[in-house]
Structures are given as C-alpha cells and as structure tokens.
Amino acid sequence: MAFRREPQLLGTAEPGIALRLTRDTQRLIALLRAYWLPPILLLAAATRFYNLTAAAIWGDEGSSLLLSRYGLSDLWVHAAHDVHPPLYFMLLRGWIALFGDGIFAIRSFSAWPGIVCVGLGVWLVAQIASRRAAVLAGFLLALLPTAVRYSQEVRMYALLGVWLLGATIALVYWVRQPRRQRYLVYYTLLMSAAFYTHYFTALCVLAHWSYLLLLRLHATPPSRAINRPAWWLANAAIVMLFAPWLPGLVDLLQHIDQLKASGDVGWEPSVDFSSLPSMIWQLLTQDDGETRSPLLFAGLPLLVLGVAGMLAWRDRSPWRWHWLLVIYTALPLLLVFAVSFVSPVFIERYLTAYALGLPLIFAIAVDQLLAQARVLALAILLLFGGAEVVGLNNNATVDSNDQISVLVDYVNQRYVAGDRIVTSDLLWYLSYVYYNRTDAQPLLYTPPTSAGVSTRPNAYGFGTLIDQQADRVYLDRLSALPVGSGRVWLIGTADQPDEFAPLPAHWRKTGEFTAGGVTARLLLMCGTVQGQASAKALCSQPGKPAG
Incomplete structure (x- = not known):
C-alpha cells in the first residue's frame, strides 16, 4: 500500500512545490x-x-x-x-x-x-x-x-x-x-x-x-x-x-x-x-x-x-x-x-x-x-x-611593480640628507613631486640649446605651475649644483641615456634603477665626497664612466 501511495503523494506535492517556485521566481523578477x-x-x-x-x-x-x-x-x-x-x-x-x-x-x-x-x-x-x-x-x-x-x-x-x-x-x-x-x-x-x-x-x-x-x-x-x-x-x-x-x-x-x-x-x-x-x-x-x-x-x-x-x-x-x-x-x-x-x-x-x-x-x-x-x-x-x-x-594589464612610483620609492629609501634630485622632463617632474618623501626639492634640468637659447618652460601650459618657483626648480647647468652630500640622483627616460650629457668629468656613477620607463642614476661628485670609503674608492678609479 505504501508503494502504491508514494506516487500519489509525490503527485500531489510536486504541483505545490512548483507553484511555490513559480511564485518565488515571479517575486524575484518583480524585485529585480x-x-x-x-x-x-x-x-x-x-x-x-x-x-x-x-x-x-x-x-x-x-x-x-x-x-x-x-x-x-x-x-x-x-x-x-x-x-x-x-x-x-x-x-x-x-x-x-x-x-x-x-x-x-x-x-x-x-x-x-x-x-x-x-x-x-x-x-x-x-x-x-x-x-x-x-x-x-x-x-x-x-x-x-x-x-x-x-x-x-x-x-x-x-x-x-x-x-x-x-x-x-x-x-x-x-x-x-x-x-x-x-x-x-x-x-x-x-x-x-x-x-x-x-x-x-x-x-x-x-x-x-x-x-x-x-x-x-x-x-x-x-x-x-x-x-x-x-x-x-x-x-x-x-x-x-x-x-x-x-x-x-x-x-x-x-x-x-x-x-x-x-x-x-x-x-x-x-x-x-x-x-x-x-x-x-x-x-x-x-x-x-x-x-x-x-x-x-x-x-x-x-x-x-x-x-x-x-x-x-x-x-x-x-x-x-x-x-x-x-x-x-x-x-x-x-x-x-x-x-x-x-x-x-x-x-x-x-x-x-x-x-x-x-x-x-x-x-x-x-x-x-x-x-x-x-x-x-x-x-x-x-x-x-x-x-x-x-x-x-x-x-x-598594469604591472604595479613597473611604475615611476616604485622608482621614486627606491630613491626615497636610499636618500641621504643633502642629496640632489634632478629630473630631465617636466612630465617626470610632475609625477616625481607627488611621490617624493624626502626633504629635497626636485629640480628640472633645462640646459640651453647649442645656440644659447633657454629651454625653460614658459608661463603657459604646465609651465605656469612652477614659473613662480623658477629659481628654485630650474637647473640650467649640472655643474651649478650645490655640493650638499656630494651625491646626485638623475631621473630620466630609460631609453634616452644621453638626456643629461655631457656630465661633469669628475662625476662617477655608483648605482642605477629602472621602473616605469624611467631610470634613476646615482652619481658622486668626486672630490667632494667625505667619510665614505667605498665612495672614495670609486672616485679614485681614473676614467670610470659616469653614464
């Protein structure tokens, strides 16, 4: 008897379940x-x-x-x-x-x-x-x-x-x-x-x-x-x-x-x-x-x-x-x-x-x-x-480990009081200042042309943002940098190593790091470095290339 009643019970239950499912689906659709x-x-x-x-x-x-x-x-x-x-x-x-x-x-x-x-x-x-x-x-x-x-x-x-x-x-x-x-x-x-x-x-x-x-x-x-x-x-x-x-x-x-x-x-x-x-x-x-x-x-x-x-x-x-x-x-x-x-x-x-x-x-x-x-x-x-x-x-598809922020953080961690930071391009400068955590004022390299014409930005476009600080930001000659710690960070485009050429003859490169299409090179102003044996040893090597 139980075997015969089972289909009947299932038959009466399934419509009720189906009806509830239909109503629930309708409510969901109405809610959506x-x-x-x-x-x-x-x-x-x-x-x-x-x-x-x-x-x-x-x-x-x-x-x-x-x-x-x-x-x-x-x-x-x-x-x-x-x-x-x-x-x-x-x-x-x-x-x-x-x-x-x-x-x-x-x-x-x-x-x-x-x-x-x-x-x-x-x-x-x-x-x-x-x-x-x-x-x-x-x-x-x-x-x-x-x-x-x-x-x-x-x-x-x-x-x-x-x-x-x-x-x-x-x-x-x-x-x-x-x-x-x-x-x-x-x-x-x-x-x-x-x-x-x-x-x-x-x-x-x-x-x-x-x-x-x-x-x-x-x-x-x-x-x-x-x-x-x-x-x-x-x-x-x-x-x-x-x-x-x-x-x-x-x-x-x-x-x-x-x-x-x-x-x-x-x-x-x-x-x-x-x-x-x-x-x-x-x-x-x-x-x-x-x-x-x-x-x-x-x-x-x-x-x-x-x-x-x-x-x-x-x-x-x-x-x-x-x-x-x-x-x-x-x-x-x-x-x-x-x-x-x-x-x-x-x-x-x-x-x-x-x-x-x-x-x-x-x-x-x-x-x-x-x-x-x-x-x-x-x-x-x-x-x-x-x-x-x-x-x-x-x-x-962004590689967070290959960004200019990574490069600036690299410099921030290795910065020594008195270090100078020089960027080669205004766009790099604008990015760099946001991530800079040192007490140094980043500088923008603006060398005159071979004809002696200034390459400083004018007072229009992005130039207006720093025109009032021109004397503090623009650097026309690398040789004019104050000595400070005797160390210089050059921040430039990775595939354009000659952006800062020619470098002063007594500068020697001691480190380099690249990220986000930008390269940071650490250079020593030889003849001004004191107290660091490794730096003195590097500077004592005649003909050591700077770039």
Whole structure:
C-alpha cells in the first residue's frame, strides 16, 4: 500500500512545490524590475574601483594636483594659463581638503562621477526607449573601457560626462514639455558647468543645435522647439555665465605659440584616414587595432556605423530621440577628426564624454531587433560586449611593480640628507613631486640649446605651475649644483641615456634603477665626497664612466 501511495503523494506535492517556485521566481523578477539600477551601479563601481591605484600618477595627473594646491584666486589665474578651464581643479581642491591627497582618494574623485555617468545614461535611455533598453544600456555603459579608464585618472573627463549627459537629459525633458522652463534652467547651469570644465563642450552645443535644426525639418509640434525664444535666451545665458572666463581664454589663444613651444599643444600626432577606425578601436578595446587584419580592423567601425545608421534611419517618432543620441556621439568624433587634418587634436580622452553614447545606441538597437531578428540582435550584443571585455582586460594589464612610483620609492629609501634630485622632463617632474618623501626639492634640468637659447618652460601650459618657483626648480647647468652630500640622483627616460650629457668629468656613477620607463642614476661628485670609503674608492678609479 505504501508503494502504491508514494506516487500519489509525490503527485500531489510536486504541483505545490512548483507553484511555490513559480511564485518565488515571479517575486524575484518583480524585485529585480523594481530595483534593477543598484546592480548596474555596483557593476560600474566594481569596474572603476578595481585596480584604481595600480598605475602610478602620471604627468597630467600631477599637473592637476599641483594646480589644485593654489588658493582659489591664484588657481583662477594659473588655470587661465593652462589648457583647461578651472572648475575641475577647484572642486578637486575641496575634495582633497576633505579626503586627503592619497592616490585612492584623489582618483575616487573621478571614479564617482564615472559611476554617476552610468546612472545618467540609464536615465536618458529610459526617457527615449524601453525599460529593457535602459537596463541593457546601463550594463554596457558600466563596462565601456574608455569610460572606465578615464574614471581612474585625476583629470576632468568623467566629470565632463556628468555635465553633458545631464544637459542632454534636460534637453529631452524640455523638448517634450517646452512650457516647463525649469528644464532650460537646468540645461543652462549644466552646460555652463561643462564649459568651465573643458573647452570641448562646444562640440556638445553643436550637437544639440544640429539635432534641433534637423527636427525643424519635420512638420510636428516638437520641431518648433528651436524657434522658441526661451531656447535662445538659455544659450545667451550660458554665454553670460561663461563671460568671466572669456578674458583668460582670449589671453590663452593669443599665446598659442608659447603653448606650442612648451609642448602643451601641438604634440598630438597627425591623422590619416585610418585614424578614425583606429579611434573606434581605442574607445571600445583600448587598442588601436592597427595590428589586426584589414578585414577585422574595418569590421568593428563598420559595425558601429551600421548600428548607428540603422537606429537613426528607423526612428519615426515625433521627437526623433535616436537622432539626438547618434548626433551627440558621432558629430564630435567626425568634427574633431576633420579638424585634425589642419591642427591635430584627435585624442581619445578628449572624446570620452561623447563616446558614452556608443553603449546607449547599441542597447536601443539590440532592444528593437530582439522582437524581429533575435539572432542578429544577440550577435550584435555579443560582438559589442566582447569588444568591451577585451578593452577592460587591456585596461587591467598594469604591472604595479613597473611604475615611476616604485622608482621614486627606491630613491626615497636610499636618500641621504643633502642629496640632489634632478629630473630631465617636466612630465617626470610632475609625477616625481607627488611621490617624493624626502626633504629635497626636485629640480628640472633645462640646459640651453647649442645656440644659447633657454629651454625653460614658459608661463603657459604646465609651465605656469612652477614659473613662480623658477629659481628654485630650474637647473640650467649640472655643474651649478650645490655640493650638499656630494651625491646626485638623475631621473630620466630609460631609453634616452644621453638626456643629461655631457656630465661633469669628475662625476662617477655608483648605482642605477629602472621602473616605469624611467631610470634613476646615482652619481658622486668626486672630490667632494667625505667619510665614505667605498665612495672614495670609486672616485679614485681614473676614467670610470659616469653614464
């Protein structure tokens, strides 16, 4: 009897278990639908905080830190001589006052805006597409390699993304509800903040105006947005809010020759027609793709072009929101590429805020294709996601033991009071001063040319950061070094051993260490060293080479 009843008991139990499992699954799905944003933001945080401190502070980051040390009035003046507006550096100054200048703290100031950008991207897509597209956009944007990379540097690129995405969202709200003037107020404030963060904000202005002009070609109520006086007043207000900075910008433009002479502008590599597809590769994989086969090298950019073109072509909504997204992403890229044939400025980090649109475009396209061509949609998703994974892996391949920070720590541990430290390049100097833990003032070697022309940086670009300390920092001749302990640390590029040549004849090398592409050489000023038998023995060897 028991044997016969067992199937009956199982038969009555299984539906109940299945029903409970179904209800639990439904509750889980409902919970995820209600709280789908936190997992996306957690993923964004994980990718941005992972290996946050692995790479050492490099020259551009060092310049941010030096500029943020000035008081606000002096910072305003020196930022006017730099190639970027002052807002980021002012905010960084406040951040450091609260959290200190440790590498984790200062890079967190970029990581948090990077996470906010992901949330804003989700918000934007939720306004112009489906919830599924918004969720997908969030995950893809959380993994975007160029966004992750520049959320891990002490520079303004992640913050710029916050302002520009926020302004684009405000524009969407206003176009949809033009009588709600508060959205234009938000737009004005966000765009003004963006202009005070980076000059490439002008590209976003062109994108927004281009969208509204194209919208005007269609006989729908939203098409008249550009005709509204409120839009013109908002743009006039942006100009007025930026006006206090215009004298500094004009002065900077008038001294463009000094910026070129100091290497702060004009260093960018020239472009050719392969530079555009190479940029797409860099944004998505952190690799220029030029070592790939021609078919593969062209394939990824063509995929991006095809998906963006399809999304814009199929948009028949009254507001043409997909046009806005495609224009925001593509127009800056194409304009900077075209301009770079005259004056090269085609650099990945300058365009990162606009590349944030790429995952949003792909998410909406995949969402639309899922209903009609599921296999194609999944293939596109896998290709785009696969490229991002490759890029994240490339970002993560940082050898923390082969960084300039390791080299500076080597010098810090072996430093003797009275040692002199001389760097060969301004970028090395900017990195070195952050990690320096000695009481020595690092110096910058600025030997005159053979014609007697000074090579000291001028008062523009990075030079403005140390121009007021010129007499304490610049060293025109190695022979002019005070004796001190009789020891000199020369910090130079690893593969350029002649940067300090010719060395004084009585100097002898006693040690060398290389890390992060930089070499530290310890030399003795023979004839001045006292009390060290080993040093005297080294100096007593005639003809001992110094390099």
